[in-house]
Amino acid sequence: MTDARIPIDIPGHPTALLVGHGLLDRASGALGRASVEVAGRRVLLACDDAVHATHGARLAAHLADAGAEVAMVGLAASEPDKAMPAVERIWAAALAHGLDRRGLIVAVGGGIVGDLAGFAAATYLRGVDLVQVPTTLLAMVDASIGGKTGVNLTLPGGGLGKNLAGAFWQPKLTIADSRTLATLPLRELRAGLAECVKHAVLDGEEALAALERDAAALAAADPDALLRLIPRSAAVKARIVAVDPLERGIRATLNLGHTFGHAIETLPEFQLLHGEAVAIGLVAAATSAEAFPGFVREPLVDRVRRLLEALQLPTGLPTRSATPRGTLAGEIRRRMGFDKKNEGGGLRLVLPRAVGDVEVVAGVPESAVEAGIRAIFVA
Numbered sequence: 001m002t003d004a005r006i007p008i009d010i011p012g013h014p015t016a017l018l019v020g021h022g023l024l025d026r027a028s029g030a031l032g033r034a035s036v037e038v039a040g041r042r043v044l045l046a047c048d049d050a051v052h053a054t055h056g057a058r059l060a061a062h063l064a065d066a067g068a069e070v071a072m073v074g075l076a077a078s079e080p081d082k083a084m085p086a087v088e089r090i091w092a093a094a095l096a097h098g099l100d101r102r103g104l105i106v107a108v109g110g111g112i113v114g115d116l117a118g119f120a121a122a123t124y125l126r127g128v129d130l131v132q133v134p135t136t137l138l139a140m141v142d143a144s145i146g147g148k149t150g151v152n153l154t155l156p157g158g159g160l161g162k163n164l165a166g167a168f169w170q171p172k173l174t175i176a177d178s179r180t181l182a183t184l185p186l187r188e189l190r191a192g193l194a195e196c197v198k199h200a201v202l203d204g205e206e207a208l209a210a211l212e213r214d215a216a217a218l219a220a221a222d223p224d225a226l227l228r229l230i231p232r233s234a235a236v237k238a239r240i241v242a243v244d245p246l247e248r249g250i251r252a253t254l255n256l257g258h259t260f261g262h263a264i265e266t267l268p269e270f271q272l273l274h275g276e277a278v279a280i281g282l283v284a285a286a287t288s289a290e291a292f293p294g295f296v297r298e299p300l301v302d303r304v305r306r307l308l309e310a311l312q313l314p315t316g317l318p319t320r321s322a323t324p325r326g327t328l329a330g331e332i333r334r335r336m337g338f339d340k341k342n343e344g345g346g347l348r349l350v351l352p353r354a355v356g357d358v359e360v361v362a363g364v365p366e367s368a369v370e371a372g373i374r375a376i377f378v379a
């Protein structure tokens, strides 16, 4: 199968995503074709500790064979570690390796390492070239596309403020080698599938039907099914960020399922992965849309729920929990009030009218919001 190339036409910074099996072994050629020279160049691989000895070492050896002077820095991929000390470690490694303005930073890992290394590249010597090598499904179809980079900050009084400092910095190229997914834990892979469901709902009937056909194979991490899915799903985000690179309008539709999702992701008693919370959020958003009189053209709740179940993703929170349901529901509603999309004190939700027709909506009736929250508890 030939590699897929998805153009990402950011105004002023056109870039692309390559998707293929075994691409890391062909990386230098792909970089050369994208005018990213490696021969004679100092290259720093900022590498997720979980893939350092495997995919990172393989890429480092390949780039060294192609004539690059390669150094590596290992990074822990946890949200508390996605903070300034990790960026400083990358800067220090870059200095130690003698990276000058012609230097290149390559991010090898999931979204955490991509955001950290991207921010380090945006700021080191006021900006050096960046290449993204995503190794999780979520990073391949979502986090590595669009140029958002950043770190978490500690909130006044404690707690993690996610992605509160950062910069837009476009990679010269993004290389997604589906072979790296063979080592990704199945739970992480399935969490990435939730973002693919979101992209398919944004994209349209054909994309959603394709995902439904391949659902069982995808839930089992079948390599061929993944290679069919990744370019198609990534292209949805690529198209949207190219139209709205700075999130002034349509890019906000990529938050479908995320207002509910963010509110439940950090509830300590459930320990959900981001993608799992998004899966539950997608059902909640579709439910809110249906409970909003006159809004939907095509009911989606049952279809989305069936697909998520086929992908082995959660569609609701476990009904038995130490905290009473009413208390949890109140806490979820409170947290939704802090969503970044809100304006002038009013809640704004991303809701589907139909497959391929999704809108950011202000003034959603409280009864519809509550219906979405109730759906979260029907596991």
Ligand SMILES: NC(=O)c1ccc[n+]([C@@H]2O[C@H](COP(=O)([O-])OP(=O)(O)OC[C@H]3O[C@@H](n4cnc5c(N)ncnc54)[C@H](O)[C@@H]3O)[C@@H](O)[C@H]2O)c1
Pocket (backbone or CB within 6 Å): 048, 049, 050, 051, 077, 078, 082, 109, 110, 111, 112, 113, 115, 135, 136, 137, 138, 139, 142, 143, 144, 145, 146, 147, 148, 149, 163, 180, 181, 182, 183, 184, 185, 188, 274
């Ligand atoms: N910049 C953006 O536009 C954007 C968009 C979405 C999410 N994000 C960010 O991305 C992060 C989540 O990214 P993620 O889901 O990729 O998670 P992650 O980076 O936390 O990776 C998930 C886990 O998988 C491990 N891992 C990664 N690749 C592996 C592989 N091939 N084999 C074995 N283990 C592997 C990691 O070490 C980690 O434990 C969040 O911090 C989120 O804020 C950014």
